[in-house]
Amino acid sequence: PPRKESSGAGAPNGSSGRALAKPPVRKLAKDLGVDLSSVTPTGSGGIVTREDVQRASAPAAETAPPAETA
Amino acid sequence: MSESGGTFDLVILGAGSGGYAAALRAAELDMSVALIEKDKLGGTCLHYGCIPTKALLHSGEVADSTRDSENFGVKASFDGIDMAGVHKYKNKVINGLHKGLTGLIKSRNITVVEGEGKVTGTDEITVGNTAYKGRNILLASGSKPKTLGVDIDGEKTITSEEALKLEHVPSSVVILGGGIIGVEFASVYRSFGAEVTIVEALDHLVPSEDEDSSKLLERAFRKRGIKYELGTPFESVKTTESGVSVTLQGGKTIDAELLHVAVGRGPVSDGLGYEDVGVRMERGFVKVDENLHTGVGNIYALGDLIETWQLAHVGFAEGIFVAERIAGLNPPAIDYDGVPRITYCDPEVASVGLTAKVARERGYDIVEKNYNLGGNGKSQILQTQGAVKVVAEKDGPVLGVHMVGARVGELTTEGQLIYNWEALPAEVAQLIHPHPTQSEALGEAHLALAGKPLHDHD
Amino acid sequence: MSESGGTFDLVILGAGSGGYAAALRAAELDMSVALIEKDKLGGTCLHYGCIPTKALLHSGEVADSTRDSENFGVKASFDGIDMAGVHKYKNKVINGLHKGLTGLIKSRNITVVEGEGKVTGTDEITVGNTAYKGRNILLASGSKPKTLGVDIDGEKTITSEEALKLEHVPSSVVILGGGIIGVEFASVYRSFGAEVTIVEALDHLVPSEDEDSSKLLERAFRKRGIKYELGTPFESVKTTESGVSVTLQGGKTIDAELLHVAVGRGPVSDGLGYEDVGVRMERGFVKVDENLHTGVGNIYALGDLIETWQLAHVGFAEGIFVAERIAGLNPPAIDYDGVPRITYCDPEVASVGLTAKVARERGYDIVEKNYNLGGNGKSQILQTQGAVKVVAEKDGPVLGVHMVGARVGELTTEGQLIYNWEALPAEVAQLIHPHPTQSEALGEAHLALAGKPLHDHD
Ligand SMILES: Cc1cc2nc3c(=O)[nH]c(=O)nc-3n(C[C@H](O)[C@H](O)[C@H](O)COP(=O)(O)OP(=O)(O)OC[C@H]3O[C@@H](n4cnc5c(N)ncnc54)[C@H](O)[C@@H]3O)c2cc1C
Numbered sequence: 001p002p003r004k005e006s007s008g009a010g011a012p013n014g015s016s017g018r019a020l021a022k023p024p025v026r027k028l029a030k031d032l033g034v035d036l037s038s039v040t041p042t043g044s045g046g047i048v049t050r051e052d053v054q055r056a057s058a059p060a061a062e063t064a065p066p067a068e069t070a
Numbered sequence: 071m072s073e074s075g076g077t078f079d080l081v082i083l084g085a086g087s088g089g090y091a092a093a094l095r096a097a098e099l100d101m102s103v104a105l106i107e108k109d110k111l112g113g114t115c116l117h118y119g120c121i122p123t124k125a126l127l128h129s130g131e132v133a134d135s136t137r138d139s140e141n142f143g144v145k146a147s148f149d150g151i152d153m154a155g156v157h158k159y160k161n162k163v164i165n166g167l168h169k170g171l172t173g174l175i176k177s178r179n180i181t182v183v184e185g186e187g188k189v190t191g192t193d194e195i196t197v198g199n200t201a202y203k204g205r206n207i208l209l210a211s212g213s214k215p216k217t218l219g220v221d222i223d224g225e226k227t228i229t230s231e232e233a234l235k236l237e238h239v240p241s242s243v244v245i246l247g248g249g250i251i252g253v254e255f256a257s258v259y260r261s262f263g264a265e266v267t268i269v270e271a272l273d274h275l276v277p278s279e280d281e282d283s284s285k286l287l288e289r290a291f292r293k294r295g296i297k298y299e300l301g302t303p304f305e306s307v308k309t310t311e312s313g314v315s316v317t318l319q320g321g322k323t324i325d326a327e328l329l330h331v332a333v334g335r336g337p338v339s340d341g342l343g344y345e346d347v348g349v350r351m352e353r354g355f356v357k358v359d360e361n362l363h364t365g366v367g368n369i370y371a372l373g374d375l376i377e378t379w380q381l382a383h384v385g386f387a388e389g390i391f392v393a394e395r396i397a398g399l400n401p402p403a404i405d406y407d408g409v410p411r412i413t414y415c416d417p418e419v420a421s422v423g424l425t426a427k428v429a430r431e432r433g434y435d436i437v438e439k440n441y442n443l444g445g446n447g448k449s450q451i452l453q454t455q456g457a458v459k460v461v462a463e464k465d466g467p468v469l470g471v472h473m474v475g476a477r478v479g480e481l482t483t484e485g486q487l488i489y490n491w492e493a494l495p496a497e498v499a500q501l502i503h504p505h506p507t508q509s510e511a512l513g514e515a516h517l518a519l520a521g522k523p524l525h526d527h528d
Numbered sequence: 529m530s531e532s533g534g535t536f537d538l539v540i541l542g543a544g545s546g547g548y549a550a551a552l553r554a555a556e557l558d559m560s561v562a563l564i565e566k567d568k569l570g571g572t573c574l575h576y577g578c579i580p581t582k583a584l585l586h587s588g589e590v591a592d593s594t595r596d597s598e599n600f601g602v603k604a605s606f607d608g609i610d611m612a613g614v615h616k617y618k619n620k621v622i623n624g625l626h627k628g629l630t631g632l633i634k635s636r637n638i639t640v641v642e643g644e645g646k647v648t649g650t651d652e653i654t655v656g657n658t659a660y661k662g663r664n665i666l667l668a669s670g671s672k673p674k675t676l677g678v679d680i681d682g683e684k685t686i687t688s689e690e691a692l693k694l695e696h697v698p699s700s701v702v703i704l705g706g707g708i709i710g711v712e713f714a715s716v717y718r719s720f721g722a723e724v725t726i727v728e729a730l731d732h733l734v735p736s737e738d739e740d741s742s743k744l745l746e747r748a749f750r751k752r753g754i755k756y757e758l759g760t761p762f763e764s765v766k767t768t769e770s771g772v773s774v775t776l777q778g779g780k781t782i783d784a785e786l787l788h789v790a791v792g793r794g795p796v797s798d799g800l801g802y803e804d805v806g807v808r809m810e811r812g813f814v815k816v817d818e819n820l821h822t823g824v825g826n827i828y829a830l831g832d833l834i835e836t837w838q839l840a841h842v843g844f845a846e847g848i849f850v851a852e853r854i855a856g857l858n859p860p861a862i863d864y865d866g867v868p869r870i871t872y873c874d875p876e877v878a879s880v881g882l883t884a885k886v887a888r889e890r891g892y893d894i895v896e897k898n899y900n901l902g903g904n905g906k907s908q909i910l911q912t913q914g915a916v917k918v919v920a921e922k923d924g925p926v927l928g929v930h931m932v933g934a935r936v937g938e939l940t941t942e943g944q945l946i947y948n949w950e951a952l953p954a955e956v957a958q959l960i961h962p963h964p965t966q967s968e969a970l971g972e973a974h975l976a977l978a979g980k981p982l983h984d985h986d
């Protein structure tokens with residue numbers, strides 16, 4: 001079932017040029033070494049989904065370096 | 071003929087949580103605002119609701135802690151409750167916050183109008199002889215206690231309003247209603263030393279909570295000596311020489327010094343002109359669409375006046391939403407399932423997201439994990455009992471968090487982020503919680519759901 | 529000639545937080561595990577650290593709450609501390625958790641070896657006469673108190689170990705060191721009625737925290753009558769008839785019944801054969817790479833034995849990490865900045881992420897928001913003072929959360945999610961926190977940083 005109709009619960013609209021993704025997805029991207037801004041978003045409202053991040057990391061999975069710290 | 075009070079971008083009827091939050095946000099967004107209030111800025115929550123009850127509950131916590139101090143190696147004697155002292159403390163907290171709020175509203179150049187308002191046009195609210203025109207109108211007149219037809223004499227039969235002014239601790243109380251407010255007062259009375267019986271028509275205390283939480287609360291209340299009659303509707307009450315005699319359906323009677331009616335709150339909307347301008351109503355509640363718009367002119371409504379959760383922070387969120395909406399921003403709709411609910415009795419009951427039952431009803435294939443606070447170091451230190459339950463979609467995000475135990479209310483904010491950000495159990499499990507905290511119980515539940523239980527006997 | 533104890537996938541030296549967490553996770557991942565411990569399962573944290581100190585702190589909270597009960601309308605008299613009762617309570621908590629842990633380790637089929645182990649090969653640890661072979665070896669021997677050369681007689685000069693067994697409340701104590709453990713004990717002694725002076729060589733109490741937090745703690749301690757000498761290193765101590773006389777650099781002396789040395793903890797690594805097999809050491813700490821590998825064979829190390837935060841949950845996280853790494857999973861590296869830090873004195877000090885100072889040093893353009901607990905209803909109800917400070921990158925995510933106030937420790941978990949998930953202030957601000965909770969102060973700080981302050985005078 002659809003989780004909820006409202007697209008980005010918790011995601012404010014109109015933020016600066018950064019890629020839109022729910023916070024845990026940002027963490028996933030970081031752990032997988034994926035640059036969020038290079039991912040094509042497929043979520044409603046232009047949100048990068050978990051699947052988008054996983055797809056982006058797939059080819060490089062074997063060599064993905066551990067995440068660096070901020 | 072009425073005088074003109076001027077024209078504003080927004081005229082608000084009622085300065086409770088919802089009304090004043092809308093006023094503050096609207097003012098920030100450069101709107102001119104008139105805020106009409108017949109009683110006190112801050113409304114129910116600050117003066118007759120959230121704040122005074124939580125002060126009483128804290129006095130109750132102090133009383134229990136003093137009574138049980140020996141269990142922690144502290145020698146002390148408990149000598150009773152000084153109600154005058156309780157009120158002094160409670161009023162000090164209220165007055166400090168009220169002063170802060172008043173200053174804040176003033177500093178944002180909001181026009182506060184004292185008096186009773188009435189809607190007199192689709193863009194007009196009149197107070198006494200003065201008409202305030204609003205390019206937008208917000209109805210925020212809140213709620214008042216329901217009484218199930220019981221005659222509230224303020225002495226032997228009371229609601230929360232009179233309960234907040236009691237001058238002595240009653241020896242015994244029957245509480246009609248086992249919802250949030252009912253169990254909170256039950257907890258206070260008991261901590262203060264009274265014999266307490268809760269009468270609830272449904273099968274459980276706090277019936278809107280996950281059934282596991284209700285059961286844990288019932289067990290804890292039983293241990294505290296709080297009695298309850300579940301699934302037995304109230305029939306009648308008569309006052310006696312020494313107090314009240316309450317009759318339940320089926321004929322059982324309970325005698326007590328006081329009957330405290332806590333059967334919910336109904337909207338304040340009678341005679342305020344809402345229907346006259348075409349606003350649709352249902353059982354006194356104002357009907358609104360998902361944008362909190364009434365469908366009439368530019369009239370919005372929010373808070374306890376509409377049929378969303380009767381919670382102060384819902385009022386805040388709705389107030390901010392309405393102000394942003396009027397200002398032409400496009401705020402995301404409020405996900406009401408994602409609003410945290412806390413019942414501040416001892417032990418506390420807290421939740422965010424869906425109960426297991428509702429999740430199933432909505433067609434989710436769910437997994438759940440109950441983590442008992444018996445395994446949590448900090449809970450053991452506090453000597454509290456209870457559990458954390460996390461409901462998740464199978465191979466999907468967390469759908470609900472449900473907790474019972476002393477002080478667990480504060481943990482809902484973590485649940486709030488998890489639920490609203492649609493986190494997976496594994497994403498939470500990756501972040502090891504600080505030791506020793508009660509939040510670790512939440513961490514353990516997510517670890518277990520992620521297939522990597524740590525301090526957990528399965 | 530030594531006998532064979534068998535061969536295991538993983539042999540662990542030390543069953544503290546780090547060692548036992550690795551054992552539990554490894555067992556879950558179907559590895560055979562030997563866990564060697566000379567003292568008790570659970571290590572420092574459970575028996576001499578986190579748990580007993582937090583029990584003492586809670587007894588202190590009960591004592592203070594009883595003493596101040598009048599402020600809340602509760603009549604009671606405080607008659608003193610019963611140290612035997614305190615120990616009984618403390619030991620009950622420890623024993624319950626110890627029993628649970630022992631059962632858990634047993635249920636996962638981990639081979640527990642009692643005795644003192646020594647590394648005798650790159651894949652071997654020997655206990656007495658028996659050699660345990662490990663396809664992987666984990667060094668987890670933890671830490672012990674440092675003493676700055678002070679002779680610990682256990683009577684007049686003590687460390688945390690003896691402090692946990694005190695049979696009476698000292699009339700006065702000098703605490704050497706204003707770090708986490710030092711201020712926690714200061715808080716306990718004070719709540720129990722002692723005169724307390726903390727001597728700290730650096731300019732602030734809890735000097736690793738954000739300077740604003742240190743200052744708030746100092747102010748709160750001053751109000752509690754806890755004295756401190758900052759920026760004045762200790763020079764010497766001599767015992768006197770009635771206790772100790774402590775001399776600071778510059779010549780000032782302080783007399784007290786007890787000197788409690790809390791100048792940090794150093795690794796337990798001497799004579800355990802680590803260097804003999806080629807493991808690199810520095811000041812007693814084992815050197816590891818970012819995968820917690822020593823660079824020798826399949827030898828890993830973690831916890832207080834390596835130079836990461838000396839915290840139990842860091843041990844848990846590292847233990848899980850090592851087990852998953854050995855099992856061939858690819859766990860993400862631990863971001864140590866994202867580990868919550870809580871100091872459980874009254875008021876509590878808690879943080880996660882970067883201090884403003886460190887954020888600037890790392891080149892971030894930052895914005896910060898201080899929200900005073902004076903504006904927070906629940907904090908007022910608890911009658912606690914303090915603040916919440918949020919540091920964020922300009923137009924970017926939250927970089928750090930810093931808090932001072934009663935019970936704020938539990939709020940770090942929300943901060944933990946915010947920091948580690950790199951949330952923007954606006955994303956947090958969108959979620960209105962439950963009322964009335966202390967977590968609202970965190971909410972307000974994020975609202976302000978998002979440009980939409982609610983209950984905030986700015
Ligand atoms: C005992 C109790 C405990 C509670 N505890 C909590 C809690 O812990 N947490 C929580 O989130 N919620 C709690 N609530 C609920 C919370 O108080 C309400 O949800 C909240 O106050 C609703 O806000 P509101 O702005 O819609 O209405 P209200 O706060 O009721 O404000 C409405 C305001 O409008 C004014 N008004 C009405 N009619 C007129 C008129 N004609 N002219 C001028 N002014 C008018 C009233 O005087 C009032 O000030 C509690 C409620 C009660 C009763």
Ligand SMILES: Cc1cc2nc3c(=O)[nH]c(=O)nc-3n(C[C@H](O)[C@H](O)[C@H](O)COP(=O)(O)OP(=O)(O)OC[C@H]3O[C@@H](n4cnc5c(N)ncnc54)[C@H](O)[C@@H]3O)c2cc1C
Pocket residue numbers: 504505506541542543544545546547548564565566567568570571572573574576577578579581582643644645646668669670671688709796800830831832833837838839840841842843872
């Ligand atoms: C007073 C105090 C309060 C603290 N409070 C907190 C707190 O509130 N929160 C928090 O997160 N942290 C706290 N800590 C820190 C926490 O206790 C440590 O970070 C944690 O215990 C480290 O775990 P470890 O596994 O590395 O080492 P330890 O817990 O020290 O475990 C090492 C184990 O190895 C055993 N061992 C050593 N050598 C051998 C050998 N040769 N053979 C066999 N066994 C051996 C020891 O007996 C011990 O059981 C506190 C510490 C102290 C002292």
